[in-house]
Amino acid sequence: MKKSVLFLVQNLPVPQDRRVWMEAKTLRENGFLVSVISPRKKDQKKKEEIDGIHIYRYLEAPKAHGYMSYFWEYLYSYLMTFYLAIKIYFKRGFSIIHTANPPDFFFSIALIFRLFGVKFVYDQHDLMPEMMLCKFYKNKDSFFYKLLLMFERLSYKTCAVHIATCRSGQEKVLSRVKIKPKNFIVRSAPDLGQINMTLVNELKSKEAKKRFSYLGAYIGVMGPQDGVDKLLRSLRIIVHDFKRNDIGFVLMGDGDDFERLVRMSQELEIENNVIFTGWADKEIISTYLFSSVIGLMPEPKNDYTDNSLHNKVLEYMSAGLPIVSYDLKEARTSAEDAAIYIKGNNEKEFARAVVFLADNPEMRKKMGEKGKARIEEKFNSSFSKEELMKAYDSLFPEIN
DSSP states (O other): OOSEEEEEEOSSOTTTSHHHHHHHHHHHHTTOEEEEEEEEOTTSOSEEEETTEEEEEEEOOOOOOSHHHHHHHHHHHHHHHHHHHHHHHHHTOOSEEEEESSSSOTHHHHHHHHTTTOEEEEEEOSOHHHHHHHHHTOOTTOHHHHHHHHHHHHHHHHOSEEEESSHHHHHHHHTTOSOOOEEEEOOOOOOTTTSOGGGOOHHHHHHHHHHOSEEEEEESOOSGGGOHHHHHHHHHIIIIISOOTTEEEEEEOOOTTHHHHHHHHHHTTOGGGEEEEESOOHHHHHHHHTTOSEEEEOOOOSTTGGGSOOHHHHHHHHTTOOEEEEOOHHHHHHHGGGEEEEGGGOHHHHHHHHHHHHTOHHHHHHHHHHHHHHHHHTSSHHHHHHHHHHHHHTTOGGGO
């Protein structure tokens, strides 16, 4: 039972969580028995096997909008995850628990199974204390900020291996924890099975291109911390101040803020220029990314976004899209010359950069080619898979 792993996922369903799915497939391809616990949408199965990976799902909680609703969501998710973990342990067994945050409280489940020799991999996708600060507009004296710091520290203390998505995020964590397990950086990489020209729905693509001369694309979660509200205000400037009704925008994703953002687009009178797809499958993602000419990265610069790897940047680059981004450290690390960087979180300058790229096809082409080259040379999935296996090899050196 040495080479067997259980993924605990709460934030997104699987396989829709593209990072977790890449990791799960990599381990399966390297001989691991892989199980996953995740929430599910109403139309998803409770239990399913995909590519040899056994997925166990519980019905996701309603979207949370305040502290108490988050409390009940997390309590429900925790209890369902713990129940399924016990069930899987006696049915299939596992020797490793791999948690993908958020949240950071699954260390307590790992602690219980550590009594049975199970090792813990803490895969820190997000800096939860910093995310809370920008999501709820709190300061570092907040009780919840200190609580999340404690959860992070306990997760770090419990794990045998810590995985970060980028160096700046790893350095941020190491600066505030004292106990240091084995540390690895496993960057997310675009899944070419999800972003592929062969998946393009030609009918949807033609409809979008018929409506607009140019399309800008956003893909990702839509929560208060993700800057989609800033993006909508920039789009209002483009449509109303710059009089550019020839530019349309496809916003792919879902999240706690989704309904508010749809209403906001109506209040800003830009709903005719914005397409909200909701949660996007691989056909929708491929169709609109390859129909677009610009990738939109509206996360404002703060302590959370500046130290986080943003998957959408890499996905835009893999589709050959030039990017407009606020001036984020990790966005620069990933994209370099494949993006225009806006200082000061300035929404009007963001809008101006979008229009500039729409009107300059040669620059778009040049930037897009640079982005694709960086994916192929530095950020393709083979590098991420190699680093993941190094982390796992460190757990069981005797079987390598």
